Amino acid sequence: MKVKVESSRIVKPLYDAAAPAPEWMPLSVFDTATYDESIAIIYAFRPPNPPSAAMELGLARTLAVYREWAGRLGVGPDGRRSLIHRAVAGIDDAYFRSFVDFASSGAVEAEGLVPSADAGEVVVCPDMEVDSWLGMSFYDLDFGGGCPLYFMPSYLAMEGTIFLVPSFLGDGSIDVYVPLFENHLEEFKKICYNIA
Known part of the structure; x- marks a missing residue:
């Protein structure tokens, strides 16, 4: 099967009338409790593929309705990326000093805290995170060229x-x-292939 990237442009919201007044969506509790990550999504369509322009127009209209999706990296009134600028502005000497103070307070040892992720390998292990996307109607999505043939999360x-x-x-x-990780693949195969 030949795979071709038709477009990888950033799409901004498209409003029917003038753009609404700026509204900045705060990060939710879920956002602050998880890793800062984005998951690329792969859509495959039955030929003939919808034109890129139709896909971008459909996405732009969707972003106009679901403004919080577009507002995560929205531009603030001063022209800067709002959430990124706010996050970076909060990193100062006091911010770093709070980490040093906490680490030297004895609380880490007293509470038995351990790192949640190794810089070399990002794992949720020994715990597991299960993300259910079962309620999302990916195969009903139609930007004017038909529904996707296949949908899957990209590399993570x-x-x-x-x-x-x-x-x-x-x-x-x-x-x-x-x-x-590749070093766990054989063990995973043994477990899955032995389920009766």
């Missing part, structure tokens, strides 16, 4: 996160995506 270099997505078969079954 994080072990311990499992994605449950509706199967492309459309029969109610579920596809499960399990990112693994």
